[in-house]
Amino acid sequence: MxxxxxxxxxxxxxxxxxxxxxxxxxxxxxENPIHLDESYAAETMFGGRVAHGMIAAAAVSAALASLPGDIVYLQQDLTFEDPVRPGEMVRAAVEVIEELESDRLRVRTEAFVDAREERVLDGEAIVLSLPHDDG
Known part of the structure; x- marks a missing residue:
């Protein structure tokens, strides 16, 4: 591959x-109560329970794994822009934007909540991209 x-x-x-x-x-x-306790979270700036930001980041990791070859995560710079709430669908999208070295790539990373069409995570990753060994 x-x-x-x-x-x-x-x-x-x-x-x-x-x-x-x-x-x-x-x-x-x-176990921050903003994530786990609806009553507590309702009294915060979020007005209710929100997901851990790293759940959206994990979706980015899965999107990276869908790129051709064997992808090894080396670095991630990200900003959490909006909360994700229970019941929402997160779509992570990645795009290779630059070849840094023969085996290292810079990748744009984003995540959106489909229903609101709002970006919830923005960033860039550096990955190692190796041929997949089927052997």
């Missing part, structure tokens, strides 16, 4: 549910 090249893109969708948020909290140990 060939390696990823400039201009190639991929995406990945994640349906965020209360179960997703609960499972992520258990896995990560991040």
């Amino acid at each position: 060939p390696i990823a090249t400039v201009g190639e893109s991929a995406s990945h969708d994640v349906q965020v549910t209360t179960e997703t948020i609960d499972a992520f909290a258990a896995l990560s140990g991040d």
Whole structure:
């Protein structure tokens, strides 16, 4: 399988549910009540429960894995721009924008909530792109 090249893109969708948020909290140990307690979260600036930002970032990781070849995450710069709420679908989109070295690429990374058509995450990643060995 060939390696990823400039201009190639991929995406990945994640349906965020209360179960997703609960499972992520258990896995990560991040039990902030803004993510887990609706009553508490309702009194915050968010006005209700929101997903961990890293759930949207994990969707970016899955989108990167959909690019050709074997992709190894080396670096990520990201900004969380808007919260994701239970029941929303997150679409992560990645696009290779620059070849840095023969095996390293700069990739634009974004995530959107489909229903609101709002970007919730913005950034760039550096990845190692290697040919896939089917052998």
